[in-house]
Amino acid sequence: MSQLKKLCLLTKDFTVLYIEDDLILREKTYIMLNNLFKHIDTASNGKEGFSLYKEYYNCSGKYYDLVITDIKMPLMDGVTLSKKIRTLNSKQIIIVTSAHDESKYLIEFINMNINKFIQKPFSLDTITTTFFELFENHSKILSHIIIDEEYYWDKETKKLFCNFDEIKLSYNEIIIFDILVCNQNTIFSAHDLISVLSSTNNINEITENTLKSAIKRLRKKLPENIIMNYYGQGYCISLLDTF
Secondary structure: HHHHHHHHHHOOOOOOEEOOOOOHHHHHHHHHHHHOOOEEEOOOHHHHHHHHHHHHHHOOOOOOOEEEEOOOOOOOOOHHHHHHHHOOOOOOOEEEEEEEEHHHHHHHHHOOOOOOEEOOOOOOOHHHHHHHHHHHOOOOOOOEEEEOOOEEEOOOOOEEEOOOOOOOOHHHHHHHHHHHOOOOOOOEHHHHHHHHHHHHHHOOOOHHHHHHHHHHOOOOOOOOOOOOEOOEEEEEOOOOOOO
16 A cells, blocks of 8 residues: 555544645645645634634634644744644644754754654655654554555544445444454454453353354455464454555
8 A cells, every 4th residue: 555545544534734824835735735634724824823723622622633834934933833832732743844944943843842844845745754654653643543455443433444434343343353453463362352242242142153253244344364363362463464
Protein backbone atom coordinates (compact mmCIF):
# COMPACT_ATOMS: atom_id res chain seq x y z
CA MET A 1 0.00 0.00 0.00
CA SER A 2 1.29 3.48 -0.84
CA GLN A 3 2.18 5.82 1.98
CA LEU A 4 -0.47 8.29 0.76
CA LYS A 5 -3.21 5.68 0.82
CA LYS A 6 -2.25 4.53 4.31
CA LEU A 7 -2.22 8.16 5.44
CA CYS A 8 -5.72 8.72 4.04
CA LEU A 9 -7.00 5.80 6.08
CA LEU A 10 -5.45 7.22 9.23
CA THR A 11 -6.58 10.81 8.78
CA LYS A 12 -9.98 10.61 7.12
CA ASP A 13 -11.80 11.57 10.35
CA PHE A 14 -9.40 14.34 11.46
CA THR A 15 -10.15 18.04 11.71
CA VAL A 16 -7.56 20.69 10.85
CA LEU A 17 -7.03 24.40 11.37
CA TYR A 18 -4.68 25.86 8.74
CA ILE A 19 -3.35 29.43 9.12
CA GLU A 20 -1.45 31.11 6.27
CA ASP A 21 -1.47 34.77 5.17
CA ASP A 22 -0.43 34.07 1.56
CA LEU A 23 -3.76 33.63 -0.24
CA ILE A 24 -2.40 31.64 -3.20
CA LEU A 25 -0.43 29.25 -0.99
CA ARG A 26 -3.37 28.92 1.40
CA GLU A 27 -5.76 27.95 -1.36
CA LYS A 28 -3.27 25.58 -2.99
CA THR A 29 -2.51 23.86 0.32
CA TYR A 30 -6.19 23.64 1.21
CA ILE A 31 -6.79 21.60 -1.94
CA MET A 32 -4.01 19.18 -0.94
CA LEU A 33 -5.24 18.91 2.65
CA ASN A 34 -8.83 18.43 1.59
CA ASN A 35 -7.87 15.07 0.10
CA LEU A 36 -6.58 13.88 3.46
CA PHE A 37 -8.83 15.26 6.17
CA LYS A 38 -12.50 15.25 7.10
CA HIS A 39 -12.81 18.96 7.90
CA ILE A 40 -10.50 21.95 7.37
CA ASP A 41 -10.88 25.53 8.55
CA THR A 42 -8.53 28.21 7.23
CA ALA A 43 -7.47 31.62 8.52
CA SER A 44 -5.34 34.43 7.07
CA ASN A 45 -3.64 35.53 10.30
CA GLY A 46 -2.96 34.40 13.85
CA LYS A 47 -5.71 36.48 15.42
CA GLU A 48 -8.34 35.04 13.11
CA GLY A 49 -6.90 31.59 13.63
CA PHE A 50 -7.10 31.83 17.41
CA SER A 51 -10.72 33.00 17.19
CA LEU A 52 -11.56 30.01 14.99
CA TYR A 53 -9.77 27.70 17.41
CA LYS A 54 -11.89 28.86 20.35
CA GLU A 55 -15.07 28.96 18.27
CA TYR A 56 -14.58 25.38 17.08
CA TYR A 57 -14.20 24.18 20.67
CA ASN A 58 -17.25 26.12 21.82
CA CYS A 59 -19.36 24.62 19.02
CA SER A 60 -18.07 21.03 19.05
CA GLY A 61 -16.79 20.54 22.60
CA LYS A 62 -13.41 19.35 21.28
CA TYR A 63 -10.25 20.80 19.78
CA TYR A 64 -8.92 20.37 16.27
CA ASP A 65 -6.88 17.22 15.77
CA LEU A 66 -4.16 19.26 14.05
CA VAL A 67 -3.12 22.91 13.74
CA ILE A 68 -0.86 24.02 10.87
CA THR A 69 0.44 27.57 11.11
CA ASP A 70 2.77 29.92 9.30
CA ILE A 71 5.28 31.97 11.34
CA LYS A 72 5.18 35.51 9.95
CA MET A 73 1.59 36.75 9.82
CA PRO A 74 -0.23 40.05 10.43
CA LEU A 75 -2.04 40.82 13.71
CA MET A 76 -0.62 37.75 15.49
CA ASP A 77 2.42 35.68 14.46
CA GLY A 78 2.76 31.93 14.62
CA VAL A 79 4.85 31.96 17.80
CA THR A 80 2.24 33.93 19.75
CA LEU A 81 -0.59 31.88 18.27
CA SER A 82 1.05 28.58 19.22
CA LYS A 83 1.64 29.78 22.80
CA LYS A 84 -2.00 30.85 23.14
CA ILE A 85 -3.25 27.55 21.73
CA ARG A 86 -1.02 25.53 24.02
CA THR A 87 -2.35 27.55 26.96
CA LEU A 88 -5.82 26.25 26.13
CA ASN A 89 -4.72 22.76 25.11
CA SER A 90 -1.23 21.71 26.17
CA LYS A 91 -1.45 18.53 24.06
CA GLN A 92 -2.44 20.23 20.81
CA ILE A 93 -0.50 18.87 17.85
CA ILE A 94 0.99 21.77 15.88
CA ILE A 95 2.92 21.83 12.62
CA VAL A 96 4.78 25.02 11.72
CA THR A 97 5.49 26.04 8.12
CA SER A 98 8.58 28.21 7.74
CA ALA A 99 10.47 30.05 5.01
CA HIS A 100 14.27 30.00 4.65
CA ASP A 101 14.72 33.35 6.42
CA GLU A 102 12.70 32.36 9.52
CA SER A 103 15.18 29.99 11.17
CA LYS A 104 15.67 32.41 14.07
CA TYR A 105 12.20 31.44 15.31
CA LEU A 106 12.80 27.71 15.27
CA ILE A 107 14.60 27.52 18.63
CA GLU A 108 11.61 29.10 20.32
CA PHE A 109 9.30 26.60 18.67
CA ILE A 110 11.58 23.72 19.65
CA ASN A 111 11.46 24.90 23.27
CA MET A 112 7.67 24.79 23.00
CA ASN A 113 7.85 21.15 21.80
CA ILE A 114 6.21 21.96 18.48
CA ASN A 115 5.62 18.63 16.78
CA LYS A 116 6.90 19.20 13.22
CA PHE A 117 8.29 21.81 10.84
CA ILE A 118 7.69 22.00 7.08
CA GLN A 119 9.95 24.17 4.93
CA LYS A 120 8.15 26.32 2.34
CA PRO A 121 7.48 25.84 -0.49
CA PHE A 122 6.28 22.28 0.03
CA SER A 123 4.73 19.57 -2.13
CA LEU A 124 2.13 16.87 -1.53
CA ASP A 125 4.99 14.39 -1.07
CA THR A 126 6.48 16.57 1.67
CA ILE A 127 3.14 16.92 3.41
CA THR A 128 2.43 13.20 3.14
CA THR A 129 5.81 12.19 4.55
CA THR A 130 5.63 14.73 7.39
CA PHE A 131 2.10 13.78 8.40
CA PHE A 132 2.78 10.07 8.22
CA GLU A 133 5.87 10.36 10.43
CA LEU A 134 3.96 12.52 12.89
CA PHE A 135 0.88 10.33 13.13
CA GLU A 136 2.93 7.14 13.41
CA ASN A 137 4.50 8.57 16.57
CA HIS A 138 1.27 9.71 18.23
CA SER A 139 -0.83 6.83 19.51
CA LYS A 140 -3.58 9.30 20.39
CA ILE A 141 -4.19 9.85 16.70
CA LEU A 142 -3.78 6.31 15.49
CA SER A 143 -7.29 4.99 16.12
CA HIS A 144 -7.16 3.00 12.88
CA ILE A 145 -5.28 -0.26 12.41
CA ILE A 146 -4.65 -0.84 8.71
CA ILE A 147 -5.13 -4.47 7.74
CA ASP A 148 -4.39 -4.28 4.02
CA GLU A 149 -5.02 -1.98 1.08
CA GLU A 150 -8.79 -2.14 1.56
CA TYR A 151 -9.48 -3.10 5.16
CA TYR A 152 -8.93 -1.27 8.45
CA TRP A 153 -10.14 -1.55 12.05
CA ASP A 154 -11.26 1.48 14.04
CA LYS A 155 -10.15 0.87 17.63
CA GLU A 156 -12.38 3.57 19.09
CA THR A 157 -15.66 2.58 17.46
CA LYS A 158 -14.83 -1.15 17.27
CA LYS A 159 -15.82 -1.25 13.61
CA LEU A 160 -14.34 -3.00 10.58
CA PHE A 161 -14.22 -1.17 7.24
CA CYS A 162 -13.50 -2.19 3.65
CA ASN A 163 -12.95 0.67 1.21
CA PHE A 164 -14.52 2.96 3.86
CA ASP A 165 -17.72 0.88 4.01
CA GLU A 166 -18.51 -0.74 7.34
CA ILE A 167 -18.58 -4.52 7.51
CA LYS A 168 -21.18 -5.63 10.04
CA LEU A 169 -19.87 -7.89 12.79
CA SER A 170 -21.72 -9.73 15.52
CA TYR A 171 -21.03 -8.96 19.17
CA ASN A 172 -18.77 -12.01 19.60
CA GLU A 173 -16.93 -11.27 16.35
CA ILE A 174 -16.20 -7.72 17.53
CA ILE A 175 -14.80 -8.93 20.86
CA ILE A 176 -12.62 -11.60 19.25
CA PHE A 177 -11.24 -9.42 16.48
CA ASP A 178 -10.54 -6.47 18.77
CA ILE A 179 -8.52 -8.66 21.11
CA LEU A 180 -6.50 -10.22 18.30
CA VAL A 181 -5.84 -7.14 16.16
CA CYS A 182 -4.97 -4.87 19.10
CA ASN A 183 -2.52 -7.48 20.44
CA GLN A 184 -0.78 -8.54 17.26
CA ASN A 185 1.74 -11.39 17.40
CA THR A 186 0.21 -12.62 20.66
CA ILE A 187 -1.31 -16.10 20.59
CA PHE A 188 -4.57 -16.38 22.52
CA SER A 189 -5.74 -19.87 23.45
CA ALA A 190 -9.33 -20.92 22.94
CA HIS A 191 -9.69 -20.88 26.73
CA ASP A 192 -8.47 -17.27 26.86
CA LEU A 193 -10.96 -16.10 24.25
CA ILE A 194 -13.84 -18.09 25.76
CA SER A 195 -13.11 -16.53 29.15
CA VAL A 196 -13.24 -13.01 27.70
CA LEU A 197 -16.44 -13.71 25.75
CA SER A 198 -18.07 -15.29 28.81
CA SER A 199 -17.19 -12.29 30.99
CA THR A 200 -18.80 -9.86 28.54
CA ASN A 201 -21.79 -11.97 27.50
CA ASN A 202 -24.58 -12.26 30.04
CA ILE A 203 -27.09 -14.00 27.77
CA ASN A 204 -25.65 -17.01 25.98
CA GLU A 205 -23.29 -19.70 27.23
CA ILE A 206 -19.93 -19.54 25.42
CA THR A 207 -18.51 -22.88 24.38
CA GLU A 208 -15.60 -23.90 22.17
CA ASN A 209 -18.06 -24.51 19.35
CA THR A 210 -19.41 -20.98 19.83
CA LEU A 211 -15.86 -19.63 19.51
CA LYS A 212 -15.03 -21.71 16.43
CA SER A 213 -18.25 -20.66 14.70
CA ALA A 214 -17.59 -16.97 15.42
CA ILE A 215 -14.02 -17.17 14.10
CA LYS A 216 -15.19 -19.06 10.99
CA ARG A 217 -17.74 -16.31 10.23
CA LEU A 218 -15.18 -13.61 10.98
CA ARG A 219 -12.63 -15.09 8.60
CA LYS A 220 -15.17 -14.93 5.76
CA LYS A 221 -15.44 -11.16 6.30
CA LEU A 222 -11.66 -10.58 6.29
CA PRO A 223 -8.83 -10.96 3.78
CA GLU A 224 -7.42 -14.47 3.59
CA ASN A 225 -5.00 -15.67 6.29
CA ILE A 226 -5.45 -12.68 8.62
CA ILE A 227 -6.47 -14.83 11.60
CA MET A 228 -3.96 -17.64 12.03
CA ASN A 229 -4.62 -20.83 13.98
CA TYR A 230 -1.57 -22.38 15.65
CA TYR A 231 -2.32 -26.02 16.39
CA GLY A 232 -2.45 -26.74 20.11
CA GLN A 233 -1.79 -23.09 20.99
CA GLY A 234 -4.52 -20.78 19.76
CA TYR A 235 -5.25 -17.83 17.49
CA CYS A 236 -3.11 -14.90 16.42
CA ILE A 237 -3.02 -11.94 14.03
CA SER A 238 0.20 -10.60 12.53
CA LEU A 239 0.01 -7.70 10.05
CA LEU A 240 3.75 -7.01 9.76
CA ASP A 241 3.89 -8.26 6.16
CA THR A 242 0.58 -6.97 4.84
CA PHE A 243 1.91 -3.72 3.29
